[in-house]
Amino acid sequence: MRIVTLDENKIPTFSLVKDVAFDYLQVKDDIFDESFDALSFGSVTYRGAGNYDQVKKIIDAKICKKLFFDINLRAPFFDHKTIIYTLKHCDILKVSEEELSYIVKNILLKEDKDYISGLKLIYENYPNISLILLTCGE
Numbered sequence: 001m002r003i004v005t006l007d008e009n010k011i012p013t014f015s016l017v018k019d020v021a022f023d024y025l026q027v028k029d030d031i032f033d034e035s036f037d038a039l040s041f042g043s044v045t046y047r048g049a050g051n052y053d054q055v056k057k058i059i060d061a062k063i064c065k066k067l068f069f070d071i072n073l074r075a076p077f078f079d080h081k082t083i084i085y086t087l088k089h090c091d092i093l094k095v096s097e098e099e100l101s102y103i104v105k106n107i108l109l110k111e112d113k114d115y116i117s118g119l120k121l122i123y124e125n126y127p128n129i130s131l132i133l134l135t136c137g138e
Helices: 029-033 044-048 052-061 081-090 095-107 115-125
Strands: 002-006 012-016 036-042 064-070 090-095 130-133
Touching: 029 095, 029 130, 036 044, 036 052, 044 052, 044 081, 044 095, 052 064, 064 081, 081 095, 090 095, 095 115
Parallel strands: 036 064, 064 090, 090 130
Antiparallel strands: 002 012
């Protein structure tokens, strides 16, 4: 669960409630007998101890036809390792303007010129991504 507040410029600030269900992901073995159309998750999913390994088990098992990654960069709940791994495996990526800039500058180590060039860089570096959804401010 998260609480969102807007400042005077309508810029959101997120407060994440700790010690909730998704902090304790446990993948049961019988899930690997199934197949799914999609898995949708964000980097906040990785905040629980061991959650990265649990999500990685699902991704590596290839039981989901599509992986939808809503990056949701909320410090301190992400690191480069988890972001890079997920970018290499997702099919659909949802990013905000700020998250796009972060990926370009900190993951791809490129100059952040504009949205179009940033999106092109992601497509060039992660050809597995077939669709990027960019959310913009107002």
